[in-house]
Every structure is written in C-alpha cells, then in structure tokens.
Amino acid sequence: MSPSPNPITQGNDAHIRPRRPKRLLIVDDAALVRAYYRQALEQPGGYTVDEAFNGIEALEKALSGPYDLILVDVNMPKMDGLTFVRTLRTTEEIACLPVMMTSTLNRDKDIAAARAVGVNLYLVKPISVDDLRLFAAIMTGATEP
Numbered sequence: 541m542s543p544s545p546n547p548i549t550q551g552n553d554a555h556i557r558p559r560r561p562k563r564l565l566i567v568d569d570a571a572l573v574r575a576y577y578r579q580a581l582e583q584p585g586g587y588t589v590d591e592a593f594n595g596i597e598a599l600e601k602a603l604s605g606p607y608d609l610i611l612v613d614v615n616m617p618k619m620d621g622l623t624f625v626r627t628l629r630t631t632e633e634i635a636c637l638p639v640m641m642t643s644t645l646n647r648d649k650d651i652a653a654a655r656a657v658g659v660n661l662y663l664v665k666p667i668s669v670d671d672l673r674l675f676a677a678i679m680t681g682a683t684e685p
Contacts, residue, residue, distance in 0.1 A: 562680040563588045563606065567598040567624065568613040568642075573665075577611060580669040581676055595619025599627060602634045608680040614643040614654070622657050629658040638679045642667060 564587050566577045574591045581587045590607075592598035594616045602610065610628075614621040621641055629635050638660045643650065646664040654662045661675060676682070 561586055561588045562608040562682055565590050565592060565598060565601055565607045565610045567592045569593055569616040580672050585673055595624030598624055607637055609638050609676060611640045614645055622653060625659055626657040640675060640679060
C-alpha cells in the first residue's frame, strides 16, 4: 500500500522558500570596529550586515528591518547604546529584537545597567572573532558559527 499524498507538499511548491540569510545591524561610532565585525560575520558567517553610526541612525534602520540581531556599542554620540536599547524595548514593532552589547566597560554596574534596559548579552571588548561568530550564531539561531 502506498502512502497517502500529503496535501501540504503535493503539487505547487510555491510555499517553500529558501531561508534568507540572517541580517545583523552593527551600531558603533568607530568605523574600525564596524569593519572588524563586518569582516568577521559577513563572508565566513554568511550574514547580511548593515551599519549605523549611532543610536538614532540605528533606530531608523531597525524600524525598516527586519533584523535578526543588533550588535551595539555603549558609548556613541547623539544617542548612546543604553538609550538606544531602552527606546528599542519600548517600540512595539522592534521590541523583541535580540541585542548584543559590546563595550570596554566591565564593571558590575555597567553590566547591570545594560541588563536593566533589556540587553540580552553583554560582551567586553576586545572580542575575538571566534567569540563574535559563536554568540551571533547562538543569538540568531544559525546552524553554525
């Protein structure tokens, strides 16, 4: 006896789409840091990477999304990382985006402040390429770093 046809997969396969590459937004006022993150994540990781110079620019880009992960620095002009994340978490369309914050600040109070505004993961700079790839893969659900 042959198995009965599956009405979901039989016929038109138009509903089956390849998964899109994971899309990341890097927010840092230092061009060198943005370039380092881009190089570490774009080619070997297969991520699509966009950049923003500060929190204001990042909010505009996040609202035009979709993004799978935002990597944000703490200290930036116009709008710092903590204010950006606080605003992100109160903006319904983008409130659930995962956020990885990076900083040279490593005191307990700095990490607590980041968690208080809704940061999912706080990493202290410098960050190795391997750690950056690993945490980006974990936070985006990618199959491999």
